[in-house]
Amino acid sequence: MPHTDLLSTIPATMRAIALLEPNEQIELSELELPVPDVVDNELLIKVEYVALNPVDACFAKQGFCKWEYPHILGLDAVGVVVKASKGVFPSVGARVMWHGNIGEQGVLSQYAKVPNFAVSQVPDEVNLKDAATLPCAGMSALVALDKLQLTEGDSILIEAGAGAVGQFAIQFAKQRGATVFTTASKRNHKLVKQLGADVVFDYTDKKLSDKIRKELGPQGFDAVLDSIGGETTVRNVELMRFCGRIACLNPLPKFEQELMYRRAPNIGIVSLGGAWLANSLCAQQRMSFMGNLLLDNLASGNIKIPQISDVEFSTKSISKALNRQIDGGFTGKQVVKINHE
Template sequence: MLNTDISSTVDLPDTMHAIVLVEPNEQLSLSDVQVPLPTQSEQELLVKVEYVGLNPIDADLAKKGFCQWQYPHIIGFDAVGTVVKAAKGIFPNVGDRVMWHSNIGEQGVLSEYASVPNFAVSVVPDNVSGSDAATLPCAGMTALIAMKKLQISQGETIFIDAGAGAVGQFAIQFAKQLGADVFTTAAKGNHKLVKKLGADAVFDYQDKKLIEKITRELGPQGFDAVLDSIGGESTSRNIELMRFCGRIVCLKPLPYFDEKLLFKKSPNIGILSLAGAWLSNSLCAQQHMSFMSNQLLESLANKTIQTPAIKAIEFNAQAVSSALHTQINGGFTGKQIIKIA
């Protein structure tokens, strides 16, 4: 039975403002609605949401939906807010600021309040702003897991596609901290940015001679590792640029591979999906996400990582729909953050 011996810093309303997807649609059309406050189990917190970070997956799923969703569905995965209700003895405590990446199979976080398991959150340090923290969960954890799956070590070469994207920016920093030589692609206007983050060599992703120029800079040996964030034809291109038995982590579904390419390169291919921690019902994986969040927040507090530039988005359906179009159209540098409160 839920322990209701709870202190609260606010008088809680019965309903809340939320932004929902009534049904998947190509127009990324969303709606402003009033819905009841979410309920909590004994191990869940009620959090007053303050900031929500948008990700490309938000736009993708607004178009096609997800098999476990019931509609209308509250969208959004990355949130920062303050705990306003928790069972006695549960940590974090009422009043603590927390950050988390939510369960893909349940209601999202683009609402004034959200419920989240206490083991899935991380407490935000006092010297980290809520908006900066909201840039971390999806992009930061994806970059961290990618480095671990790729087993990056001192002196290796890594190719990071789309270095100016949020995942790319974090991945460049982590790869350099591990001692790798970092090659990346970016629009010409973002070359200065990714070099400041640590990239050793930057190439224009629109260059028709991209492969030739990378090969000339890299030499004949090929990359030890690749973070493939774009997918499609880029995945085969990236494998072609790898050394024999090199390692690649893909963030998109795998395309059809030419058999000769696979025999030629014998790549070690890994797939990365944060959603799997929830879909597999792995408590260990879900707790590990919290550990990674702690690592990201500690790095940010110690100023050993830099967050992407933030673009503020208003908390209404029209503004968020426009922001999702920006995400899906590409060419966007930085992180779109919605201020809820």
């Protein structure tokens, strides 16, 4: 489509799904807001799809210290560049994917702005809806595996293997030559096995730790990707070898001093939002590079994406979907198709 055609179709206002204030029920409002202005290296994107994440639901309930209300929710989006300054790449007409700035307005709107260095260009052979599933879960998995310095021959425990982060982590861990242990409900054992998991445990098993030790032997895990937190993190440190490595996606619990001395774990924290909150240009650019890696793997058939559930662009549907994200047992990705009519 010619650039002039795209520019001529940009309206003055847009529909957006916003949070008027944090609330336990995640009650949302539809607002008519001005289309964002873009300057310098910013891109104006016509948003096509937005993928929902547990973090969206958690902060909708609790709020976030950097938010101003009403706050547009959503962090993961794909769409088409409709406005960019001369010489800024990607140019008008490009299809892009990104994980947004948690400290600013989100992407559940018909248009959004984002710095050009934080987006990844979507290859023609990749469906935009499929691409929307990648940013938060895929990037979190990659950051975690990098922090774990995972190499060929390592043993790794990936918690919640059927969750979106877990599904990507299993596949990339196998690419790196690791032996993958994971936890999942019995109904999802077949799924995680198909993704490459070598050994699967039922996370509801009351003798889980004993069964892991029996399967693993006395040496303990080289690495753990912990997406659960709390007492699960304490248990996982206990299951690691001395000076093993653990990457945590949730706040750390209080550890007993004796456990820290006995295991001396290398603890890494995974925070995509930190790339924005720390104002780290390098970290923001790295998200673009990780996005390219995810898209290349998807285009080449080297990774499979979680099963997609479609969500309507309405307050009721999105509220229901966000509550579903944290009710437990959800294994796919919920994707909102943004309605431009």
